[in-house]
Amino acid sequence: MKIAIVFDSITQNTKTVAEAICQALPQTDVVYCGAPASGIDADCYLVGSWTDKGMCSDKIKSFLETLHHKTVAYFATAGFGGSASYYEKLFERVSAVIPKDNLLASPFFCQGKMPMSVRDRYVQLMTAHPEDRSLAVSIQNFDEALAHPNGEDLQNARDWAKEVVEQAQTIG
Numbered sequence: 001m002k003i004a005i006v007f008d009s010i011t012q013n014t015k016t017v018a019e020a021i022c023q024a025l026p027q028t029d030v031v032y033c034g035a036p037a038s039g040i041d042a043d044c045y046l047v048g049s050w051t052d053k054g055m056c057s058d059k060i061k062s063f064l065e066t067l068h069h070k071t072v073a074y075f076a077t078a079g080f081g082g083s084a085s086y087y088e089k090l091f092e093r094v095s096a097v098i099p100k101d102n103l104l105a106s107p108f109f110c111q112g113k114m115p116m117s118v119r120d121r122y123v124q125l126m127t128a129h130p131e132d133r134s135l136a137v138s139i140q141n142f143d144e145a146l147a148h149p150n151g152e153d154l155q156n157a158r159d160w161a162k163e164v165v166e167q168a169q170t171i172g
């Protein structure tokens with residue numbers, strides 16, 4: 001079973017998860033671990049993205065659209081959430097762009113820290129709109145995200161990847 005780990009990461013969160021996944025899988029089976037590119041030949045694709053405006057990145061969307069008759073497993077980091085329902089919504093949007101002839105595995109999500117400029121903007125907005133309680137929630141979420149991906153996230157990602165590959169091998 002040839003495995004490719006294809007990811008897009010701007011601030012390293014998704015890259016950190018991708019590298020943990022890569023190390024957890026049999027090195028003889030991993031044929032690629034890197035950015036989206038043409039000519040990657042694998043049976044099982046673990047495709048990772050940062051979350052951009054409620055969707056995967058454009059690069060990952062374009063890559064996913066090229067996959068046919070493969071096992072595809074999606075993983076992502078997201079600034080918001082930590083909530084299963086938010087992750088479900090994100091996956092619904094992403095899975096809609098994956099061609100239906102692929103075998104789609106359950107996804108993996110974890111939180112990923114955001115740039116400090118995002119927090120600064122929330123603080124500015126809170127000063128201008130003290131009545132907006134959602135801003136305090138956003139700041140709290142931002143602060144929680146600062147610790148992620150953490151060791152537990154990486155271990156969960158490794159376990160998820162091993163399970164995906166084992167299942168793909170069983171079916172294949």
Ligand SMILES: Cc1cc2nc3c(=O)[nH]c(=O)nc-3n(C[C@H](O)[C@H](O)[C@H](O)COP(=O)(O)O)c2cc1C
Pocket residue numbers: 008009010011012013014015049050051052053054055077078079080081111112113114115
């Ligand atoms: C322009 C931009 C848009 C973002 N949109 C979302 C979003 O809609 N939902 C979310 O949960 N996180 C969002 N984030 C947060 C990132 O997805 C998150 O920090 C992620 O872990 C970054 O991954 P990376 O370090 O691999 O680039 C956004 C970040 C940026 C910079």
